[in-house]
Amino acid sequence: MHRPVVHRRDPRLEIITEAIERLIPGATPAFLLVTVVEQLPGTGETRVNTWSGKPEGLATKVFTALYGRPRTEEPRSPLVQADDARRAGDLDGETRALMAAGIGLESAPWQPARPGDLVHLHYPASGDVPQFGETYIVGDAGDGLLSLQLLAHTLPATEDVDGMTGCFASDASDQPLYELWFEAGPHLLTIVRDGRPVHVGGAR
Secondary structure (H helix, E strand, O other), X not given: OOOOOOOOOOHHHHHHHHHHHOOOOOOOHHHOOEEEEEEOOOOOOEEEXXXXXXXXHHHHHHHHHHHOOOOOOOOOOHHHHHHHHHHOOOHHHHHHHHHHHHHHHHOOXXXXXXXOOEEEEEEOOEOOEOOEEEEEEEEEEEOOXXXXXXXXXXXXXXXXXXXXXXXXXXXXXXXXXXXXXXXXXXHHEEEEEOOEEEEEOOOO
């Protein structure tokens, strides 16, 4: 199966940017300019001091005030980190990336997975493939094992839709989220249990 590339900006920065862009309904984001002016009270006069910039610039200022400077490096999945380290000849780095991911998964407060858990996976746009999402559900496979089945996806109809969705489904496993965690990465996952999110990727 073809698995789309998974990279993503911090979703909090995306939300702030989109909120600013939607101040003018129907506007084209690429053509928007934000201007802040200082107006003297009671006179209606505008001082020379102004600030102008793109919505992304204002969003970054708001984000920085709330959370600190956004990370310029996109989060990478544990397998991508390990592959990058191996190609660079850094065997220790490869081992550290995999071990850290394993510890992160095993020590997560919501572990182990339970039947009924919902797992949402976000795929950012890549090449000609638009961004889309998948929702999986954890089930009881018997004999102490768990299944992971695709419930729904938002990929628009294409000739290869069947080959591009449901890649992480499994019939029986003692750790059904293992491949999702290592290959897609925890930053792209949202896990919901009993109607409440117990893991929200990217919100760090």
